[in-house]
Amino acid sequence: MSAVADTLQIAPAAAAHGYWRSVFSRLMQDKVALVFFFILVLIFLAAIFAPLLAPADPYASSILNRLKPVGTPGHVLGTDELGRDMLTRLIYGARLSLLMGLAPVVFAFIAGTVLGVTAGFVGGPVNTAIMRTVDVFYAFPSVLLAVAISGALGAGILNALVSLTIVFIPPITRVAESVTTQVRSLDFVEAARASGAGAATIIRVHIIGNVLGPIFVYATSLISVCMILASGLSFLGLGTKPPEPEWGLMLNTLRTAIFQNPWVAALPGLMIFAVSICFNLLSDAIRHAMDVTR
């Protein structure tokens, strides 16, 4: 009875909202998503305000204090193989790790949307050219492609960003192309064309607004993959270079310490895991709220 009353009360209010308002309000009702969003916000804030929060200097090493366990006075989370404070390096590490997890997806989102919408809207030989090129990159497992490009370019943050962006452009292009092809055949596009609208106007007014949502949802689901892949490249020595604090690289340099001080060595991976699971669940919640699958 009360459930019926609730829907009756909510229904007109929800109908009065615009699409994005209703997506937002649905997200606000998803308690689980809110919790994980909150955790992510905290990690982002920690990354931004790292100099204020961190108890020590992320580069200051101390031969005497090497590999202290968790709970050492003055080093709450212990120290790494060069005696640097782990808590400090984990906080500073969030900066590069988040940058390398997010930036490639953002770049690939822009490039993939442009390519996919072009392919889907123009069709014909342009579509064939773009989509067959995309197919070629699909012939590589994503880890392999990232390692191939990074391995040839050499280590470095910029090179890792380039290779990860290249890895994520093809899947986003594919999604953008298929959504655009669907939208393009709808009646309102036909009507706009009949009333004399040019290609640029149709794309700007009718296509973009309708395809951006699904592409965005898909792109958010890639952030977690990108985080893991980016840290993986650093783990292989292909991303960030020492002594920069970055979770994947920290995991790599601490790998030899697992026999002396196992749990300190595992900490950076725990951070990657936490951020990646937050992004995954948040992406699921956004997909749910935007109801893209239906």
Added chain:
Amino acid sequence: MFAYIIRRLAYVVPISLAVSAVCFALLFLAPGDPLSAVLPGDASLELIEKLKGDYGFDKPIPVQFAKWVARAVQGDLGTSLATGRPVGSEIARAISNTFVLALFACSIGFTLGLIFGTVAGYFQGTWIDKVVTAIAVTGVSVPHYWLGMVLVIVFSVLYPLLPAMGMGTGGSTEWAWDWEHIRFVILPAATLSVIPTSIIARTVRALVADILSREFVTALLAKGLTDRGVFFHVVKNAAPTALAVMGVQLGYLLGGSILVETVFSWPGTGFLLNVAIFQRDLPLLQGTILFLALFFVLLNVLVDILQTFVDPRIRRT
């Protein structure tokens, strides 16, 4: 049927050429000129002249590519800068170890994934479903190279039950089917199996739930078919998609095992790639990637063809 298979097989040729082109292009991505990328540090003048001739660096790029492909087709992928041995023989030695690892990881991942997915699909919305979904989300979110480290910490450092690295006592790189060797494969295979387990569980769960909600299932039940009979129909309808996902996952295991092989010092292709990266050995990097990518292409076509045997409807599209 045959027309479809031949069409799919014919597709292998252009895509393989394109994949080769991407691998060939890696030479030009490397800093410095392409010749220095394939030249050992202590190269003699004769070797420089020989490599120049082999690669044709004084010719236009399409000619260089043609020369490279012609040699690759004959199995000549160049010489490794790190070891001085032909890249082809390096790959031949490593690939069987990667296969062994992938075989174990697949056996674990496919079995668990299929069981989890089917059970969750049958009990959709119950706590069982929620547990499986949680496992699946955790499985795709966990950095598997870190999971490997944690498994080593638990099973090799804290409780010394299993070896932490290598694939045999005394750094042996020869595989044998006995407990001495299987002990070494357990941890890396378990680590590697997490992703296929999660992805297959997720896919199969959605498939089974969708099939069970179709009208024909209601009709079968109304007809008085037993649960076992209905299950047979579910399997039959879920098989093509599940098969496709498993094929792709097998390819990802073979091509994506580099991180896990690095953690466990498993002497497979991933380890080879790792050597190539550290020694800046471009021919080895290029050759291994070409081999793994071509294998991935073949595997995908094979899965497509297998699918048509399971589900004849696919052929018509």
